[in-house]
Structure formats: C-alpha cells, structure tokens
Amino acid sequence: MPDHTLQLPPEDRTLSPYTGYTRAHWEATADQLLTAALRYATPGHALIDLPGPPSKSGVRSDGLEGFARTFLLAAFRTAGASGKDPHGFLERYTAGLARGTRTPGRDDAESWPHIGHHGIQGQPMVESASVALALRLTAPWTWDALPAADQDRVEQWLRAALRHTPAPNNWYLFPLTVAGFLESVGRGDAETRFAIERGLGLLEGWHQGQGWYSDGDGRAFDHYNGWALHFYPLLHAHLTGDRTQLDQLGPRLREFLDGFALLFDANGAPIHHGRSLTYRFAAVTAVALGALTGQTPLAPGVTRRILSGALRHFLDRGALTGDGILSLGWYRPHAATLQDYSGPGSPYWASKGFLALLLPPEHPVWTATEEKAPVEGPDRALALPVPGLLIQTTGADGLTRLHNHGSYKFDSREPERAPGNPLYARLAYSTRTGPTSAANAPDNHIAIEARGTRSARIRINPLASGPGWLASWHRPVLPEGGPVLPSARIESLTLVRGRLELRVHRAVGIPPGTPIHLSGWAVALSPEAAAEAEQTADIRLNGPEVTSQLLGLHGWQTQRPVRAPQGTAYGPWALVPELTGTIGGFGADTVFAALASLTGEPDPAPLAGQATAEANGLAVTVRWADGTRTVVDFGSDGPSVTVEEPS
Numbered sequence: 001m002p003d004h005t006l007q008l009p010p011e012d013r014t015l016s017p018y019t020g021y022t023r024a025h026w027e028a029t030a031d032q033l034l035t036a037a038l039r040y041a042t043p044g045h046a047l048i049d050l051p052g053p054p055s056k057s058g059v060r061s062d063g064l065e066g067f068a069r070t071f072l073l074a075a076f077r078t079a080g081a082s083g084k085d086p087h088g089f090l091e092r093y094t095a096g097l098a099r100g101t102r103t104p105g106r107d108d109a110e111s112w113p114h115i116g117h118h119g120i121q122g123q124p125m126v127e128s129a130s131v132a133l134a135l136r137l138t139a140p141w142t143w144d145a146l147p148a149a150d151q152d153r154v155e156q157w158l159r160a161a162l163r164h165t166p167a168p169n170n171w172y173l174f175p176l177t178v179a180g181f182l183e184s185v186g187r188g189d190a191e192t193r194f195a196i197e198r199g200l201g202l203l204e205g206w207h208q209g210q211g212w213y214s215d216g217d218g219r220a221f222d223h224y225n226g227w228a229l230h231f232y233p234l235l236h237a238h239l240t241g242d243r244t245q246l247d248q249l250g251p252r253l254r255e256f257l258d259g260f261a262l263l264f265d266a267n268g269a270p271i272h273h274g275r276s277l278t279y280r281f282a283a284v285t286a287v288a289l290g291a292l293t294g295q296t297p298l299a300p301g302v303t304r305r306i307l308s309g310a311l312r313h314f315l316d317r318g319a320l321t322g323d324g325i326l327s328l329g330w331y332r333p334h335a336a337t338l339q340d341y342s343g344p345g346s347p348y349w350a351s352k353g354f355l356a357l358l359l360p361p362e363h364p365v366w367t368a369t370e371e372k373a374p375v376e377g378p379d380r381a382l383a384l385p386v387p388g389l390l391i392q393t394t395g396a397d398g399l400t401r402l403h404n405h406g407s408y409k410f411d412s413r414e415p416e417r418a419p420g421n422p423l424y425a426r427l428a429y430s431t432r433t434g435p436t437s438a439a440n441a442p443d444n445h446i447a448i449e450a451r452g453t454r455s456a457r458i459r460i461n462p463l464a465s466g467p468g469w470l471a472s473w474h475r476p477v478l479p480e481g482g483p484v485l486p487s488a489r490i491e492s493l494t495l496v497r498g499r500l501e502l503r504v505h506r507a508v509g510i511p512p513g514t515p516i517h518l519s520g521w522a523v524a525l526s527p528e529a530a531a532e533a534e535q536t537a538d539i540r541l542n543g544p545e546v547t548s549q550l551l552g553l554h555g556w557q558t559q560r561p562v563r564a565p566q567g568t569a570y571g572p573w574a575l576v577p578e579l580t581g582t583i584g585g586f587g588a589d590t591v592f593a594a595l596a597s598l599t600g601e602p603d604p605a606p607l608a609g610q611a612t613a614e615a616n617g618l619a620v621t622v623r624w625a626d627g628t629r630t631v632v633d634f635g636s637d638g639p640s641v642t643v644e645e646p647s
Contacts (some may be wrong), residue, residue: 004320006032016370021308023366030077030354034089036324037070045092046100046110052328055343057123060113066345067096068127073351075134080357083141094142098150101157115160118167128161129174132181143185155187162195169216170224172199173232180236203233210386211256221387221407222274226286227352238293250295257290258297259382261374262391265431266398268309273402273429277337278328278346281310281353288356291365300364301371307356330569336437337569375400381468381496388462390470392496397600401430403494405472406462418456418479425457430598432546434568436522441562443522443576446490446505449515453482464638469495471639493632493639501596504620506634507583514583520550521598524571533561537608539577546600550577553613555592557581593620
C-alpha cells in the first residue's frame, strides 16, 4: 500500500523559510491523524483497534492505548482552539469514556481493561495518564458533559492507577498525572495528594544534574527525559500554577534544552538513540514545553524551526501507512525499532509533540519568522558529563552525532547479559543513521573475541571528561557459554574535532593474543552499492545521505566492511566498517587508536591525511594535519587529554 499523503495548506516560505509549516499545518495534520484513527473505533467509541501486530499486553489493552493516545491529540487540538471542535472529535471521545468505564474488565466489544500492577496487566496505567491529562485539558467540553454517574465510574477506573504498583521508573508520573486531574475537578483527597508527593519525591532522586533525569535506578538517559520526566511534572505545575514547583523544575528544563536542542538535524530528524523511537516527533515535547512554560533558552523562531522540522521530517518520509495511520517503525515499519510493549496504538505517543498547540495563535512561536536550528550554526562539541553524552554537530551538513559514555537501560539489580541493547550499548548514535540489530554485526562497537563469540557493552561507567571529549569503561561480557573475565575491562575515550572522531581504547586484564574489534558507523545502502565500498587507507562507505569512514591509527592490523542484512531504521540492508587487532603480551595494557567520521558533505577527504598517531606506554600522541598535537594518557589517575596548538 503506498504511503499516505496529508492534505495540507500551502507552504508559507516567508514566515517559515526552513520548513514552510505554520500553525495551520499542525492543525491540519492533527485533524487528519484523528480522522484516520477514528475509522477504527468500536461502535461505542471506547476502543480504537488500529491494524497491526498486538503488543505483549494483548488486543484489549492495545485498543485502550489507541483511544487514550489519540484522545490526548484531540485534547491538544481542541484546547488549543479554545474548545472549537468542528469535526466533533470530543463528542466521540466523551461517549467512549462513558462506554469504556461502564463495565471495566468485561469481555465484550467496548469495556476497558482494569488497571493492574506493572506487568502483563500494567499497560492500562500508562494509558490512564493520557486519559487524565486529556480530560484535564478539555474538562469544560468532556468531563462536565458526563452525567454524574459516568463521572463516578471514570473516576473509579482512574483511581486504580493510584492503588497499583507502577514500574520503577517514569511510570510513577502516571499516577501523579491522574491525581492532578482528579484534584483539578474537585475530587482530590489524601490518596491523590500522596500520589503527587510520591512522584515528585522520586523525581528528585532521579535528577542527576545538567537538566537530566535518570529513568529510574541506573543511568537510563534517553528521550524519556523530555517526553516523560520533564513533561508530566512540569506541565502539572504549569496547569496548577504551582510557583514553587515551577521555580524548581523549570530551570532544569531550560538547562536541558540548551544541549538537547542540538540533537535535531538540519533535516528535522531527532537523535536516533534509546527505546520507544516509534514515538517519532514526540521528541519535540520538551521543546514545546519550554515555550509553554517560559523555561527555554531558544528564541521563538528557533523553537518553531525544531518543532516543525521534526513533524515534517517524518511526514515526508513515509511515517503514515496508506490509510493515514502512524506505522510501527521510524520512517516506514521497522521491527528492530520496536519493543515488546509496542502495539498498533503505541506510535500515537507522538501526540505529545502537539503540546505546542496549547500556545495561542498569537504566541511568538507561531508568529515569529523561523530561524536556523542550533545545529546549523558553528560546529559544536558539547560534553555533558552528568549523563555521559558528548554532542558533536557540524554546520556544513547539519548533522548531529551523540557519543555515549554513560547511558544504558539497565538497573542495578539486573545481571549483565550479552548481546546487550543496540539502542543503548553503542559507542555513538546520529540523526541520519541507526544501530544494526542485535542479530547482526554491531556498529560503533568495541569487542573482544573468545571461543568464536564477541563481547557486549552493557553497563557503561563514566570515567572522565573535558572540552570536546568524554571517557568511560565497561566490562566486556561474553555470551552464555563463553569465558567469564572478571578482571577484564575496556576503557574508551572519544574526542571530536569538526567531523572527525578520535577513538582511543585501552584493554585491561585481557589474555594476550585475544582478538579485538572496533566498528564504525553503519550505512544503509543497497547490496549493489556494497560492491563499491572503498578500502584504501581507510574504509569508506557511501550511503544515500552520508559517508562513513574508519581508519586505524595505532594497534589495528586489518580492516574490512561487514554486512548487516537486517539493515537499520534508515534502510533494509547495511554495511559496517570494522578494524581488528590483537591484545598484547602478558602484563601489558594495550592501547588502540582510530579515526572515524560520519558526514553528509559530498566527497569528504580521506582520513589518512587527517592525523597520525604513536603510543608510548599508556599514552597516545596524535598529530593532526593542522599541526595540533593531542596526547591521550590512560594514567593511574584516569584518562586525561592534553592539547598543544601549533606555534
């Protein structure tokens, strides 16, 4: 079935010189997304059974998910228009609320499932937050239109979210959101107060600094920081007018956005990192929230540039199926992008991106002329040591890379098991490439080889940071049946200059003679194009939009491109550049150095002319083409970097 094309207003290249989109484009998109989804509603409108494979929670829960997440979209659309609803969306959702909560748990065509504890019956708790927030935003036209008995039944269904155990992460913000709605309509009590105070208390424990929250125990830093951990509590404070919470949470969002705004490509794409990427343009939620609350470092024209850039990016690249439904994938359907909790309604958490519609039409975000996105300015190398992320942008091609030295989806109670999660375990991510699947050769990965198997990177431990660089270490974990090496560790350091990435690794406590492998950026391309992959001094893979290069500077002995037949979210087939070396003699800590590049510039220069390197013990000296000398030293006090500019 061909991709669906929305019927949108003409582009306005005067007001929006970069995207052509205005508020009218957002409204038209919302209207058509809702119209398409509501075709799959049950007769009483209580469930929206979208086509596609069910999630692990089952078809009934998926139908509730379809209802709740599109209801949130309808709420942003109508609340942002002061209740104007020419398509009658809210009338259908109000009817569905009454019908779905009339006999919860009954096995019929309309009844909602009960909210249970986290686990197989827990997904309705997630959806309760969307229902509650949508009701809070539209109360004059939905809640107030319900008879008292229906209000009581809706409340009773929602209160189950306050009485069951969430997952130990952002899920605790779902009961907070439910409680916030109940208090807003005069149904608050000790139970609702407890849910709010508990959620805010946990949020304080998850705040790590630099505007970043960990998604629960551990170091899970990803898009949930914006579309959940900032979104729910700060929006609650905004709707309540809680100045104390606004003053506490707002500056964190402002600080977060200062770096996060760099993670959007000039073509509009958000960074491809972390789970739930099928939510797509939900990635702009925090950008819109900053404008709504006044807690943003971004000018209004920059804000709209990011918002509309992301929305248009996906609409232009096949995110909608032939019947106008958001597919399970990134652009088109892509199984490796999904998690087992992803069902046909899951992509509609993208509705959060429409938070911007709560800004009135006269708001500067809608009236200011679009400006360049932050990535379109000078080259940037921003180290964020708290989450362990290094942002690298290049203005010439508008591309962003994210080097990961501290984020993983893994809590302290879980054992480390190979192969790890490709959406977190890689050394680097970008706005134009995606990781290969766990069953294929990994991209952007450092691994040792033993008994025919290769190690995984699971728990990532930050080591040190400085201007333009970050370092971390991990324990190489081999698959079940492979050897256990309790004293082994690999220390990794990334330093960036323009489009170039210096990757230096130290192997510690690993038996001599052990093979070690380093891979670079995976490029989605056709099998025919793979035959043209160049192997001169450095591997060069030319994809449709990017070129990936990898060059061994020290310690690496061989190079080759490796096939990834399952491809990435950017294409059905891919190649990965790879270097191979060997661990040195007994008692020796071996240091390896390589140069990598991912660029959208046409015909980039070979890496061989960019730098040379030599090692002296644990120190690697790199001499750059412009005469600069960089010394990376893995000393006893941890990694350090010294830069000597040419005289």
